Amino acid sequence: MVKSKSAYSVAGKQGKLATHTFVVWVDNEAGVLARVVGLFSGRGYNIDSLTVAEVDKKNNLSRITIVTTGTAQVIEQIRLQLKKLIPVHKVADFLSSDKKIIYREMALFKVVSSLKKQEKAKKICNKYNSVIIDKTNRSIVLQVTALKNDIDKLVNNLGPLGLASVSRTGAVAMTKGAEVFK
Amino acid sequence: MGKLISGAEMVFKALEDQNVEYVFGYPGGAILPVYDELKNHKKIKHILARHEQGAGHAAEGYARSSGKPGVAFVTSGPGATNIVTALTDAYMDSIPIICISGQVPTHLIGTDAFQECDTTGITRPCTKHNWLVKDVNNLSKILHRAFEVATTGRPGPVLVDIPKDIQFKKGKYVNFKNNKKFKRVKQNQFFQKDIDALIDLLKKSSKPIFYTGGGVVNSGPEASKLVRELVSITGFPITSTLQGLGCYPGEDNQFLGMLGMHGTYEANNVMHDCDLLINIGARFDDRITGKVDEFSPRSKKIHIDIDPSSINKNVKVDLAVVGDVKEVLKLLIKTFKKKNPDFEKSNKQKISKWWSQIQKWRTKNSLNFINSTKVIKPQHAVQRLYELTKHKDTFITTEVGQHQMWAAQHYKFNKPNHFMTSGGLGTMGYGLPAAVGVQVANPDKLVIDIAGEASVLMTMQEMSTAVQYKLPIKIFILNNQYMGMVRQWQELLHEKNYAESYTAALPNFVKLAEAYGCVGIQAKTPDELDEKIKEMININQPVIFDCLVDKHENCFPMIPSGKPHNQMLLGPKDEEKEEVSEEGKVLV
Numbered sequence: 022m023v024k025s026k027s028a029y030s031v032a033g034k035q036g037k038l039a040t041h042t043f044v045v046w047v048d049n050e051a052g053v054l055a056r057v058v059g060l061f062s063g064r065g066y067n068i069d070s071l072t073v074a075e076v077d078k079k080n081n082l083s084r085i086t087i088v089t090t091g092t093a094q095v096i097e098q099i100r101l102q103l104k105k106l107i108p109v110h111k112v113a114d115f116l117s118s119d120k121k122i123i124y125r126e127m128a129l130f131k132v133v134s135s136l137k138k139q140e141k142a143k144k145i146c147n148k149y150n151s152v153i154i155d156k157t158n159r160s161i162v163l164q165v166t167a168l169k170n171d172i173d174k175l176v177n178n179l180g181p182l183g184l185a186s187v188s189r190t191g192a193v194a195m196t197k198g199a200e201v202f203k
Numbered sequence: 204m205g206k207l208i209s210g211a212e213m214v215f216k217a218l219e220d221q222n223v224e225y226v227f228g229y230p231g232g233a234i235l236p237v238y239d240e241l242k243n244h245k246k247i248k249h250i251l252a253r254h255e256q257g258a259g260h261a262a263e264g265y266a267r268s269s270g271k272p273g274v275a276f277v278t279s280g281p282g283a284t285n286i287v288t289a290l291t292d293a294y295m296d297s298i299p300i301i302c303i304s305g306q307v308p309t310h311l312i313g314t315d316a317f318q319e320c321d322t323t324g325i326t327r328p329c330t331k332h333n334w335l336v337k338d339v340n341n342l343s344k345i346l347h348r349a350f351e352v353a354t355t356g357r358p359g360p361v362l363v364d365i366p367k368d369i370q371f372k373k374g375k376y377v378n379f380k381n382n383k384k385f386k387r388v389k390q391n392q393f394f395q396k397d398i399d400a401l402i403d404l405l406k407k408s409s410k411p412i413f414y415t416g417g418g419v420v421n422s423g424p425e426a427s428k429l430v431r432e433l434v435s436i437t438g439f440p441i442t443s444t445l446q447g448l449g450c451y452p453g454e455d456n457q458f459l460g461m462l463g464m465h466g467t468y469e470a471n472n473v474m475h476d477c478d479l480l481i482n483i484g485a486r487f488d489d490r491i492t493g494k495v496d497e498f499s500p501r502s503k504k505i506h507i508d509i510d511p512s513s514i515n516k517n518v519k520v521d522l523a524v525v526g527d528v529k530e531v532l533k534l535l536i537k538t539f540k541k542k543n544p545d546f547e548k549s550n551k552q553k554i555s556k557w558w559s560q561i562q563k564w565r566t567k568n569s570l571n572f573i574n575s576t577k578v579i580k581p582q583h584a585v586q587r588l589y590e591l592t593k594h595k596d597t598f599i600t601t602e603v604g605q606h607q608m609w610a611a612q613h614y615k616f617n618k619p620n621h622f623m624t625s626g627g628l629g630t631m632g633y634g635l636p637a638a639v640g641v642q643v644a645n646p647d648k649l650v651i652d653i654a655g656e657a658s659v660l661m662t663m664q665e666m667s668t669a670v671q672y673k674l675p676i677k678i679f680i681l682n683n684q685y686m687g688m689v690r691q692w693q694e695l696l697h698e699k700n701y702a703e704s705y706t707a708a709l710p711n712f713v714k715l716a717e718a719y720g721c722v723g724i725q726a727k728t729p730d731e732l733d734e735k736i737k738e739m740i741n742i743n744q745p746v747i748f749d750c751l752v753d754k755h756e757n758c759f760p761m762i763p764s765g766k767p768h769n770q771m772l773l774g775p776k777d778e779e780k781e782e783v784s785e786e787g788k789v790l791v
Contacts, residue, residue, distance in 0.1 A: 029489065029764060030489055030492070030493050030494045030495065030764060030765055031494060031764070031765040033494070033495045033496040034496065051335065051337075052323060052324075052327070052335075055324070055327060056327060059327055059328055063328045094515060094516075094519075097515060098512060098515075098516060101511050101512035101514075102512050104511070104512075105510075105511075105512055106332075107331070107332040107352060
């Protein structure tokens with residue numbers, strides 16, 4: 022046994038990790054994002070991606086989407102700790118493999134290369150309903166909306182074609198069908 | 204349209220609406236308009252601390268001993284940063300505190316103005332919520348909401364940061380009413396079926412244990428009565444965390460003493476071997492559980508707590524009942540008595556073996572120590588203090604360290620709200636200012652801070668507060684010239700390398716007391732101890748009692764790190780001691 026010099030207990034076994042997407046409805050007020058982010062950093066939770074914007078002007082509500090990875094116990098803690106924050110109205114916890122949930126992320130790719138390579142880049146992105154936002158003889162900016170994994174792949178594939186800049190929004194999520202999360 | 208009043212006046216109107224009688228604080232530039240208003244509100248008395256941390260701990264002591272929220276005023280910048288320790292302490296131990304801080308005028312925020320700091324940013328992780336007031340017309344609503352947030356659900360500290368211009372500005376005051384529009388935390392989320400499931404588990408168990416915590420105190424005096432009734436009608440044993448002491452009478456036969464790192468042998472063995480663990484208002488803190496993987500391995504676990512995020516945080520439980528302890532126990536006892544009259548008698552047989560096992564553990568007498576006729580043993584000092592004060596309604600506060608554990612082990616508490624100690628954060632310097640707050644809330648009672656000489660020096664300046672307001676607090680210092688708990692860990696875990704744990708130039712505490720304008724007493728030998736304690740009790744002034752104790756005494760029993768509850772280190776009187784402690788040194 023390794024000799025411990027601490028009066029704290031030693032760490033136990035770690036559980037299996039899973040990726041979850043939290044959707045948090047909050048009052049759109051000063052400092053609210055800091056509260057949510059501070060909760061994650063203060064308690065040592067991961068943030069894979071985060072996106073936030075006002076969604077209801079009348080009721081002054083913003084919607085925050087956070088993708089995070091943790092053990093089942095940690096994920097449950099994140100949900101309960103988020104609910105304790107005063108400006109938080111409701112919290113949805115979606116498993117990233119949940120088929121009833123739609124996930125989307127938008128990315129902008131700037132490819133700086135010859136026209137030939139630009140054509141190739143366009144072709145690769147076509148599968149994802151890409152839109153050409155800007156084009157010059159030397160460069161092209163493509164907009165893609167897809168799943169996180171697909172965008173990861175695109176980043177890899179566009180690399181050799183002169184990918185000069187990537188900007189991603191992070192995932193947003195919504196339930197399928199007529200159902201609305203309450 | 205009602206009369207317009209200034210932001211500063213609104214602060215006092217809101218405090219009056221909430222029946223606040225005392226405010227602890229320290230003035231400064233950015234909160235002067237509020238202090239200017241103080242003279243117009245005779246119902247609210249201000250206690251001037253000597254440091255903002257002291258004001259914060261005094262507000263905590265006031266809150267914990269009275270059951271009412273504590274209020275503190277501080278100025279911007281250093282005023283706010285100085286109270287951060289007290290806010291964090293209150294956050295960890297779930298104490299309702301409302302801190303009102305001044306801030307530089309709105310137009311200067313963000314310019315690095317004199318005494319400016321990002322107060323809401325700094326206090327965000329150590330409060331339940333905080334507010335920066337930007338419009339005077341929102342101020343009254345924010346203040347009412349602040350009280351609501353601090354006192355409902357799991358209580359805790361809040362902070363309202365008010366820029367100086369907002370304190371001057373006039374606006375409309377909205378009276379406090381129980382505004383339904385506020386998002387009300389649903390406190391009680393349990394149903395009859397949860398209670399039925401709980402009763403089912405109680406009836407099946409042959410090795411049960413109640414494990415109670417600070418949640419019982421926070422739920423109010425009625426909760427303690429209900430705990431006593433529940434223990435009585437079930438005949439089950441009960442143990443308590445540090446924060447829960449007093450909820451159940453300390454000298455009752457069904458009480459096994461405190462559990463955890465420095466808990467009794469019987470309490471910790473019961474936790475390890477039980478088949479049913481009923482946690483009432485405690486949070487499976489790491490000082491209680493030790494190594495989580497080996498914590499109470501064969502038991503079904505029930506957790507009653509008001510805070511849903513406490514459930515399954517550290518230890519997975521089989522049945523969670525989310526609600527106010529008082530409400531849960533009311534329904535539990537009502538249902539239980541209806542369906543199981545005479546349970547205590549009919550169930551006696553079933554748990555008799557368990558009780559005889561407990562008696563066996565008890566014979567270890569794990570709080571025992573080798574007394575001396577030459578030098579005062581710290582445990583003996585606490586025991587004598589208890590014997591000489593138990594007939595009075597005595598309130599005890601402590602600092603943090605060995606003396607704190609000895610107080611918890613050897614002083615027997617019989618009432619809730621009578622033991623104030625920093626458990627979660629472990630703040631040295633808590634006890635003296637807390638005693639100030641306790642004495643303010645309980646003017647005619649005996650208030651004693653069982654202290655260590657190292658801790659008490661951290662907030663010693665508050666003696667001046669005690670003298671100013673004629674608060675006859677007693678500072679009972681177990682003086683061993685060491686940071687005792689640090690020295691103990693160094694002895695057991697760091698090969699006796701006593702790095703910086705000895706204080707070589709301590710003040711003369713008797714002269715120090717005289718310098719503050721109060722009374723100093725020193726006890727050097729066991730013979731004179733009783734007389735001196737009696738002398739202390741009879742002085743109606745603040746007293747610093749310098750009790751010179753054995754410098755090398757360690758606090759036992761102790762669960763070494765990484766060990767389960769059934770492998771405790773016992774004190775020197777235990778016959779297996781040599782063996783256990785040698786082995787222990789390798790294990791810890």
